[in-house]
Amino acid sequence: MKGKPSMPCNAPCAFAIRFDEWLRNCGRKSRDVAAELGQTESTISLWRSGKRCPTLAQMKDVSEYTRIPLCEMICLHHHCGKCDCAM
Numbered sequence: 001m002k003g004k005p006s007m008p009c010n011a012p013c014a015f016a017i018r019f020d021e022w023l024r025n026c027g028r029k030s031r032d033v034a035a036e037l038g039q040t041e042s043t044i045s046l047w048r049s050g051k052r053c054p055t056l057a058q059m060k061d062v063s064e065y066t067r068i069p070l071c072e073m074i075c076l077h078h079h080c081g082k083c084d085c086a087m
Helices: 011-026 030-037 041-049 056-066 070-074
Strands: none
Touching (some): 011 041, 011 056, 011 070, 030 041, 030 056, 056 070
């Protein structure tokens, strides 16, 4: 895909896993997070389930909101030492 920024191939899956974990662990409701991020509750649900992937700009917003580094949000190997992303 010419002209589109590339992302690690597992980014959407990793994002869904990390975002869902964060929501469950912090006890926040999807509707509250949606309102605070300027998204619909449906969008948050789709991101959590991995059925839809946020844009990179939206991932950055979520990263700032959750205080989870972007690399950690999008890389499944971030904690096991296999992460070779350049973030």
